[in-house]
Amino acid sequence: MKKSFQSLVVRIASSAIITLSLAAQAHEDHYNGVELLPGLDKQQIRLSDIEPLIRRVQRSEVIQSEQVGESYEGRPLYRFSVGSGDTVVFMWSQMHGDESTATPVLFDLMQKIENDATWREHWADKITLHMMPMVNPDGAELAQRYNVQGIDVNRDARAQQTPEGRILMAQGRLLQPDFGFNLHDQSRYYEVGNTGKPATISLLAPAFNHAKDINAQRRRAMQLIGELKTVGDRMIPGHMGRYNDTFAPRAFGDNFAAMGISTILIESGAFPKDPNRQKARAVNVAMLIEAIDSIASGDYVEQTLEPYNSIPMNNSNSFKDVILEQVLVRDSGHEYRIDIGINRSSDARNNGSIREVGDLSVFPAFDRYDTNDYVYQAGKVYELPATGDALALSHHEYLDLLKQGYTHFSGDKAMLNVRTHLPVLVNSRDIPGSRPQQRQNATFLLSKQGEVALAVLAGVVIQLQ
Structure with a gap:
């Protein structure tokens, strides 16, 4: 019988505890007390961040640990396993080094497995679960998508030119999983359809051929995603999208699907005022718990494909970080009003840029400013002293x-x-002149009634009045 939930309340507290309160009719609904491990609330996770957790899991009497290989630069790749059931589930994360949201998720899940014996015993004789966090530790160290060879590991499923890709494919062939969970991060600029809401989670049952046929294994993945959708609908209503299912012949998810593995892609994205994607992290944990429960109970087989197909498609790159509305520009005798769209860098390199100018009324933004009363003003350059004391910039x-x-x-x-703590630009290029242009550094001023009222520094907006 399908599970029914009467309520789901999510609270993210400063202690990093996710409390999920629900009234459930089925014994297998174990969301209560899901805990997010401390110390991993970061934009970028490196091997050094999880090494203490790896050592702790290696001492576990519940979870088995195995080093399954090394990266190009010799960093270890681990697989953690639990359960003895006939149904094999394989989860892997951070094959793109700069997509690290799901690596803490797998350790959060392992903590749940370790601490909640009642829940674990409910499924451990039905499922054998394997987890492989941080497939690309070299890329993680450099906070880059690729491995140190400059190769996208997720486009190396066929050629296997990277040690990381060879190891992941070897694990897929060795374990022969029934279900695979491919855990990634997506652009924060993805929108759920045309709703104006960022896609905090996107789901997909990847295609196994160009025709996008639905065989038994892909149908099973779609049915399971229907179960995961119930979690997303309650935790992040309106913030869940469906990823593009164009067949990618070099990608691991698509190749694993072609190998007969029911593959589920979970992409973690942005949520307002949550730069480190902790909301997506919490939803991932809850979804993986639901997936384990549903696979163990077999509940997913009762799902139709309607819930999967009802998830809105992602609208890629529609979001802007900032939109300044109806700024007045005065340039060489001309006057006109424009919206200025800005995308900020996700790192500390002070390279937020002007994404677009013109009529941006159709685009959503994380921060939108009514600047109808403001006049665009190009910033001046301050010449630093050549000798003597350095300028103390408090x-x-x-x-x-x-x-x-x-x-x-x-x-x-x-x-x-x-x-x-504000961005400080020295010898920067592409600073806008008398009129702002696309792809220029988003550094300029807005004046109001003849006085500078607002500054934009590398995409960071500072109110001065």
Whole structure:
């Protein structure tokens, strides 16, 4: 009989505990007390971040550990296993080094497995679960998508030119899983359909051929995603999309699907005011718990394909980080109003850029400003002293310079002693001139009634009035 939930309340507290309260009619619904491990609330997870957790799991009497190989630079790749059932489930994460949300998820799940014996015993004789976090530790170290050979590991399923790709494919062939969970991060600019909401989670049963046929294994993945959808609908209503299912012949998910593995792609994305994707992390944990429960009970086989097909498609790259609405531009005798769309860098490189200018009223944004009363103003360059004492740039002194119209610096960086958390641009290129243009550095000013009222520094908006 299908499970029915009466309520689901999610609270993310400062202690990083996810409390999931629900009234369930079936014994196998064990969401209560899911805990997010501390110390992993970061944009980028490296091997050093999880090494203490690896050592802890290696001491476990419940979970078996095995080093299954090494990366190109010799970093270890591990597989963790639990259960003795006939149904084999394989989960892997961070094959793209800069997509690290799901690596903590697998350790959160292992903590749940270790601590909740009642839940574990419910499925451990039905399922054998294998988890392989951080497939690409070299890329993780460099915070880059590719491995150190410059190869996309997720496009290496056929050629197997990377040690990481060879190891992952060897595990797929060795374990012969019934279900595979391919855990990734997606662009924060993905929108759920045309709803104006970012896609915090996107799901997909990948195709196994160009025709996108649905065989028994792919249908099974779609049915299971129907079960996962119930979790997303309650935890992140309106923030769940469906990933594009165009067949990718070099990708692992598609190749595993062609090998007869019911493969589920879970892509973690953005949620408002959540730069480290902890909301997506919590939903991942809950979805994987639901997946284990549903596979063990067989509940998913009662699902139709309607829930899967009802998930809205992702609308890629529609979101902007910032939209400044109806800014007045005065340039060489011309006056016109434009919206300015800005995308910020996800790192600390101060390279937020102007994504688009013009009519952006149809685009959603994480932050939108009504700047109808503001006039665009190009920033001035401040020349650093060539000799003598370095300029001490405190936060208050920096704000004063911004109000005077200075947005960036020129000269020897050693002559600038930075004491502010705001972006500081030195010898930067592509600073906008008298009119803002696409692909320029998003560094400029907006004035109101003749005074500088708002500064934009590498995409960061600072109110000055």
